Amino acid sequence: MTETLSSLVNHQVRLAARPVGLPTAADWQFTQEPVAVPEAGGVLVKVGALSLDPAMRGWMNEGKSYIPPVGIGEVMRAGGVGVVIASGHPGFAVGDAVGGYPGVQEYWSIAAGQLARSGLAKIDLGLGRATQWLNVLGMPGMTAYFGLMDVGQPKAGETVVVSGAAGAVGQTVGQLARIKGCRVVGIAGGAAKCEWVVRELGFDACIDYKVGSVKDGLKQLCPEGVDLYFDNVGGDILDDVLARIRRRARIVICGAISQYNNTTAVQGPKNYLSLLVNRARMEGMVVFDYTERYPQAVAELAGYLGDGRMKSREDLVEGGVAAFPDTLNKLFTGANFGKLVLQIAP
């Protein structure tokens, strides 16, 4: 068995250079190496699918952040799901479905000493399909859950606005806010996405930022103002919402995808003094702070998936690791529809 495994070739994508603006082909390096078969206590995973997330763009930059940057020459960091194909650890058996941070490669070899910090964990495909473990039941879902519930603290009857509404985090935020009794207005790009979040996910309304003005849309759809804004995009849309918040509003700063590929300074919210006028709060969150409470959130969200109150959509792209660079950039042009997932093995 070990002999067969060691003849396998592992294709990888490594960070070749720190991008300036939108990543280009020159920022990536394709490598291949024999699969590293782990010794006693280790686990080998065949990667099935990778999660492509806006946060990846930040991981490619130098400098202090909530997580160290990916080093030049290192395999690009990525969350993913797969199947255990060799195990020297009593907690994992061949055939187990697992999730974690394999990085952009076909095989993930975890030595015994790295296991505790690897994030490797079994996933229950009875609660959701593998790609849902990269979406509602994975990092985007956890981000949505704790960002909305802990930081945003929605109350029934309040008006909640979420940008990136058809994206991985936004779709769960909006549906969860509806389940909690809020009125939910999404902001998304294009008629198809807007129609989907309203008709399929049950949002009360959706503003298409590619057509007409978000400001006017908010005025029309939130005549009494916004109690809670879950921000995934930053830029002008953040300012448009700031201009319409109500007293004691909460703005959850989850991301700012409109700014991640800036080659000039980030656009600061010029309407931030609306926080003063409205005694409002703008607060950042990082999902990794909530790791110990993931099981509670997974159980609740899996319940909603199970009883049909929550739906999910993954944008599954084929092509393996070679397709990674182009697929990642779909996030920044808004070309993805739903949680962007790169299939690595069928």
Next chain:
Amino acid sequence: MTETLSSLVNHQVRLAARPVGLPTAADWQFTQEPVAVPEAGGVLVKVGALSLDPAMRGWMNEGKSYIPPVGIGEVMRAGGVGVVIASGHPGFAVGDAVGGYPGVQEYWSIAAGQLARSGLAKIDLGLGRATQWLNVLGMPGMTAYFGLMDVGQPKAGETVVVSGAAGAVGQTVGQLARIKGCRVVGIAGGAAKCEWVVRELGFDACIDYKVGSVKDGLKQLCPEGVDLYFDNVGGDILDDVLARIRRRARIVICGAISQYNNTTAVQGPKNYLSLLVNRARMEGMVVFDYTERYPQAVAELAGYLGDGRMKSREDLVEGGVAAFPDTLNKLFTGANFGKLVLQIAP
């Protein structure tokens, strides 16, 4: 008595136009009229001193805010202290020292029906001198108290930074944070102000924003970062602090004096994503929300004044209502040193 009173002339300053940028002479109108002697149930106050506050600039602008704008042709809104010179109300006697919102005029006549909403209240000169009732024991002190304690929630041992450190709000914020066991770094303009807040008020350090870089000063004086920032100024200084906040930091948005006379858009904080990275919170406050708890804060602050743990400085300008326009602008050039007070009557 009424006959004597009605022969008095009341000089007033009214808002003539909405300023563009720094207010100019053309934005003000000087008027005079006979004193309105109140009927039964009303009170007449001879104004002693007026509070000049950065917030006044906002009150001069059109548009929705936390308080209606001053109307064109109306007496300019202002807090002040004075003495009751006629009373038809059992709660006020001639000779009582009082505070409230008289506006920029020499006599404040409050009809019976307006009394409840006028803010008129007796002040105890045994707790602090009249000008301190416009400072530590007045609106700036209340702003400092509730902004720091309720919104900022300081913990002993934390590092607190306050801008406008020698100003009305800043001086109380810094001293109160010291009393609560925090390390306090001020930011002020000029060596004299910096020396005063350190030597007289006991701040741990002060950065002179007119000499050298605030960014470098923060790096040197807050090597482990900032836990709580009380912001009175906005602009570049807010960005400099955002770049140095610690995890779970709180930024209290009290004002943004650097931006109040902008003729272009407000400068948004381009480093706001530091809130995300550091799971930090930026929250606005308006002092009027805490009216019911003023007595508690006054009692505590008066105690500190009494036992010498807190000091105050008022920048008392003579010249009566005629001096109002030029005196107000001292706030925006930073020419005041301490709480700016305009003396109306000796």
